[in-house]
Amino acid sequence: MSDLAERxxxxxxxxxxxxxxxxxxxxLLRVYGAxxxxxxxxxxxxxxxxxERTFEQxxxxxxxxxxxxxxxxxxxxxxxxxxxxxxxDHIEDLLVRLGRHRLxxxxxxxxxxxxxxxxxxxxxxxxLRLALDEIRVYGAGSVQVMRRMRALLSDLLDAVPEDxxxxxRSQQKxxxxxxxxxxxxxxxxxxxSIEDREGLGVPRKRSAATExxxx
Numbered sequence: 001m002s003d004l005a006e007r008x009x010x011x012x013x014x015x016x017x018x019x020x021x022x023x024x025x026x027x028l029l030r031v032y033g034a035x036x037x038x039x040x041x042x043x044x045x046x047x048x049x050x051x052e053r054t055f056e057q058x059x060x061x062x063x064x065x066x067x068x069x070x071x072x073x074x075x076x077x078x079x080x081x082x083x084x085x086x087x088x089d090h091i092e093d094l095l096v097r098l099g100r101h102r103l104x105x106x107x108x109x110x111x112x113x114x115x116x117x118x119x120x121x122x123x124x125x126x127x128l129r130l131a132l133d134e135i136r137v138y139g140a141g142s143v144q145v146m147r148r149m150r151a152l153l154s155d156l157l158d159a160v161p162e163d164x165x166x167x168x169r170s171q172q173k174x175x176x177x178x179x180x181x182x183x184x185x186x187x188x189x190x191x192x193s194i195e196d197r198e199g200l201g202v203p204r205k206r207s208a209a210t211e212x213x214x215x
Contacts, residue, residue, distance in 0.1 A: 001046040002108045005116040010034030012043075017120040019058040022049060059098065060122060063131050066091050074138040074145065081144040084135065085199040088145070091131050092152045098127055099160035125167045132171055140182040143192045144199035149175055151195040151204065 005012040010033040016026060028047060031038050053061040066087045073083035106121035122130075132149070139145030153175065156168050176193075183189035195204040 001043070002110065002117040004038055004042055004046065005031075005034075006110045006114075008034040008036050008038045010038070011115055011118065012038070013118040014120065017122075019053050019060055059094075060127070060130060063091060063094055063127065066094075067131065067134055070135045071138045074135070074142065081139065081142045081199065084139055084142070084145050085148045088135065088148050088152055089197075091135075092155065095127065095131055095152075095156055096159045099124065099156065099164050103127075124164050128167055128171055133174075136175055136178050140178045143188075146175070146179055146182075146192040147194050147196035147203075148199040150193060151197045154195050154204075155197075 070084040070087035073080040108117040
């Protein structure tokens, strides 16, 4: 589609993101500053639609399905935190992969550096919120889930570049706040705050220098 914009001498802004549901009268794109008409037929050929979201086209979809599995397992009717922990295992793998890739690809330029195409792309912060916010809320009362999330965020800090770490630290602060709200008892709070990749398995040992001073 950037070729279409370049040939027209303008800029095309795609207004619907990958994964959005397209209904009657949904705005798909805008054209700015074109010197010649952009072929509607060519634009339609450049936009791929389908009846369902796919992993190949929409990386958010895989995370969304894993989050759904986790929060369904955490519902009072099911109460299966071990399944939620398993979902977090796979979510961490996806986040590590995403965190090491360049995600800021929403602006495409031609050979001369002129902006030609703008596409809505999820940011690193968007992926973190999608992956963790609902599980943190629904799993706030589960020691197993909180411990697994602590380990996930700690591992993510080590795995991603420096410019991605602030967003991870923000998620750590929100997890700490959830722990404080959910575990009024000091001993329960400390138990739920331990990093443990299995949830309730082998807690990570901390040196005295890295122990938290207190709540």
